[in-house]
Amino acid sequence: MNSIFKNILIGLAAVRANLTRVILTSLGLTIGIFTVSIVTAGVSSIDKEFDKSMEYYGNDKIYVGTWPWSFEFDWWQYRNRPKIDEDSLEYITKYSTYVTDVSIKKNTWTRGSFGNKSSWLQLNGVYPGYDEMLSGTKIVNGRFFSQNEWDLQRRVVIVGGTVRDGFFDGENPIGKKIRLNNVTFEVIGELKKQGMGMVPGGTLDNLVIMPSSTFSRILTRWGFDELVLKTKPEDMLKAKEEVGMIMRLARKLKPDEDDNFSVNSADAYQEQFDAIKIAIAGMGFLVTGISLVVSAIGIMNVMFVSVRERTREIGLRKAIGATNNNILIQFLSEAVAISIIGGSTGIILVKLITMALSAFSPLPIDFDLLLIFYTFMICVFIGVSAGMVPARTAANLNPIDALRHE
Amino acid sequence: MPKSKKEIIAIDSISKIYHLGDNVVKALDNVSISIYENDFISIMGPSGSGKSTLMNIIGCLDVPTKGVYKFSNELISEMNDSQLANIRNEKIGFVFQTFNLLPKLTSLQNVEVPLIYSSLGRTERLERAEEALRIVGLSDRMTHKPNELSGGQRQRVAIARALANKPSIILADEPTGNLDSKSGVEILNFFDELHKAGNTLIIVTHEESVAKRAKRRVELFDGKIVVDE
Numbered sequence: 001m002n003s004i005f006k007n008i009l010i011g012l013a014a015v016r017a018n019l020t021r022v023i024l025t026s027l028g029l030t031i032g033i034f035t036v037s038i039v040t041a042g043v044s045s046i047d048k049e050f051d052k053s054m055e056y057y058g059n060d061k062i063y064v065g066t067w068p069w070s071f072e073f074d075w076w077q078y079r080n081r082p083k084i085d086e087d088s089l090e091y092i093t094k095y096s097t098y099v100t101d102v103s104i105k106k107n108t109w110t111r112g113s114f115g116n117k118s119s120w121l122q123l124n125g126v127y128p129g130y131d132e133m134l135s136g137t138k139i140v141n142g143r144f145f146s147q148n149e150w151d152l153q154r155r156v157v158i159v160g161g162t163v164r165d166g167f168f169d170g171e172n173p174i175g176k177k178i179r180l181n182n183v184t185f186e187v188i189g190e191l192k193k194q195g196m197g198m199v200p201g202g203t204l205d206n207l208v209i210m211p212s213s214t215f216s217r218i219l220t221r222w223g224f225d226e227l228v229l230k231t232k233p234e235d236m237l238k239a240k241e242e243v244g245m246i247m248r249l250a251r252k253l254k255p256d257e258d259d260n261f262s263v264n265s266a267d268a269y270q271e272q273f274d275a276i277k278i279a280i281a282g283m284g285f286l287v288t289g290i291s292l293v294v295s296a297i298g299i300m301n302v303m304f305v306s307v308r309e310r311t312r313e314i315g316l317r318k319a320i321g322a323t324n325n326n327i328l329i330q331f332l333s334e335a336v337a338i339s340i341i342g343g344s345t346g347i348i349l350v351k352l353i354t355m356a357l358s359a360f361s362p363l364p365i366d367f368d369l370l371l372i373f374y375t376f377m378i379c380v381f382i383g384v385s386a387g388m389v390p391a392r393t394a395a396n397l398n399p400i401d402a403l404r405h406e
Numbered sequence: 407m408p409k410s411k412k413e414i415i416a417i418d419s420i421s422k423i424y425h426l427g428d429n430v431v432k433a434l435d436n437v438s439i440s441i442y443e444n445d446f447i448s449i450m451g452p453s454g455s456g457k458s459t460l461m462n463i464i465g466c467l468d469v470p471t472k473g474v475y476k477f478s479n480e481l482i483s484e485m486n487d488s489q490l491a492n493i494r495n496e497k498i499g500f501v502f503q504t505f506n507l508l509p510k511l512t513s514l515q516n517v518e519v520p521l522i523y524s525s526l527g528r529t530e531r532l533e534r535a536e537e538a539l540r541i542v543g544l545s546d547r548m549t550h551k552p553n554e555l556s557g558g559q560r561q562r563v564a565i566a567r568a569l570a571n572k573p574s575i576i577l578a579d580e581p582t583g584n585l586d587s588k589s590g591v592e593i594l595n596f597f598d599e600l601h602k603a604g605n606t607l608i609i610v611t612h613e614e615s616v617a618k619r620a621k622r623r624v625e626l627f628d629g630k631i632v633v634d635e
Contacts, residue, residue: 326491
């Protein structure tokens with residue numbers, strides 16, 4: 001063990017002696033490690049954001065709306081569809097065996113203000129009991145509105161975390177009066193902050209919830225309605241199918257007519273998202289793979305040069321007692337060191353860039369010890385594979401011939 | 407020949423045969439020789455006489471095609487590469503015509519190289535290397551690199567390297583070949599001292615003046631020992 005360590009030190013000394021050459025050689029690996037880290041970190045960050053967004057939509061929620069949730073959004077196909085109305089909810093409540101809870105969700109955006117502060121807010125009008133259907137967040141302060149408040153179209157709202165921070169600056173928002181569309185509302189509850197997500201608008205917290213009855217009376221301008229249905233996650237597929245059929249019934253569609261509504265859920269996003277993720281990762285790993293192979297060839301080349309340059313040294317070392325394994329380890333360590341230098345430079349670059357990016361981008365890029373560990377393992381693997389043939393050549397040199405080498 | 411001395415090397419009818427195309431070259435032809443403790447031997451012979459081959463075999467850099475070679479009763483002719491490497495490391499000190507110092511290492515580090523391949527710890531390694539440099543009179547040149555030393559000093563560093571592992575024999579191949587005559591004489595005087603101190607020396611040379619220093623003279627011709635006196 002001790003002698004292995006000594007041979008590694010000899011190999012490292014050779015690296016230090018040829019630092020310029022080593023750095024140039026290791027550049028390929030720097031690029032490779034850089035790409036693979038950025039891709040891995042990027043994909044895992046997107047993943048995390050996506051999971052958070054999925055939580056927002058919930059894996060137990062079905063959303064019936066005019067448009068399908070799709071990145072390929074052919075709006076002209078859907079624009080003549082009838083609006084979602086609350087009558088359909090009665091059918092669903094009546095006939096569905098899988099749906100356990102229902103609500104309308106009216107959506108619009110409006111300017112809201114508190115004192116001299118104002119901001120664009122997302123407004124939702126929902127049924128009482130919708131607090132039971134919230135996913136990814138919950139009431140952390142105050143309360144939800146009651147059936148009575150809904151019946152009386154009370155001007156009460158529950159605010160998201162961003163609204164609280166923006167308007168009330170850390171003060172307790174309960175009981176405060178805010179103005180939405182020039183109408184005064186009382187804040188009665190506050191939602192837990194969720195952070196950024198891949199949803200329209202980016203943040204999940206720039207949200208104000210109120211009774212849908214109040215919403216309809218005061219904010220009838222533009223926006224869209226959805227039905228939010230709760231089911232058990234394991235019943236999701238069957239429930240969606242069932243809801244589709246009930247909606248056709250509610251819409252009184254003939255068998256040869258196409259659906260004029262869309263039954264959506266988070267897993268629809270999931271599929272499309274997975275495809276994008278695979279495309280990003282695939283491209284990244286292709287580039288990485290190529291650059292890793294090229295850099296391995298570069299390291300192998302420089303190692304052959306190193307062996308050739310030091311043939312006499314190898315002859316001498318063998319003559320005075322180095323075994324084949326001693327020489328093998330010496331040159332393997334040199335190759336591994338070159339590759340670790342390349343890899344570490346890559347990691348440092350990644351670190352610098354993520355630090356720079358995190359100042360601008362809302363999507364934080366993950367950077368953890370596991371990544372460093374994997375990089376290290378990749379470097380050792382590449383160093384050993386690239387160095388093996390040159391190192392074996394060195395180890396098997398005949399000391400008599402090597403000593404005569406000019 | 408003093409029979410009371412301990413036999414270190416016993417070479418019994420060894421041959422080294424090379425096949426060059428259709429030609430069969432007998433570099434060594436049925437050579438036998440014994441080397442005893444504190445011998446001071448010169449091996450002479452013209453080019454192609456087989457002296458280099460004999461030296462390589464004695465130095466365990468090569469193995470004979472036929473015959474038996476025993477070193478301190480260990481059967482060298484049957485050993486594999488790494489066993490040979492260990493024998494070279496522990497029992498043999500090499501001195502080369504071209505010194506073969508590693509240019510980027512200091513004198514001390516150069517002397518340390520053979521010790522690195524032994525099982526010694528770091529402290530003992532340094533002590534041994536310093537001691538060897540002291541013996542060759544270069545205590546004040548330990549941190550110098552080869553290009554900062556004269557030819558004679560370089561060869562002395564090389565001798566210190568050969569001495570560092572306290573070898574059973576010191577094998578020198580034309581040790582004065584690359585030196586001016588003054589440095590050459592210095593080195594030869596030093597070999598005399600080493601001999602007096604009890605070391606066993608084998609010098610391969612083609613110079614009469616060098617051979618004269620030795621107490622025993624072996625001459626090779628056409629792969630055979632023709633003189634051993």
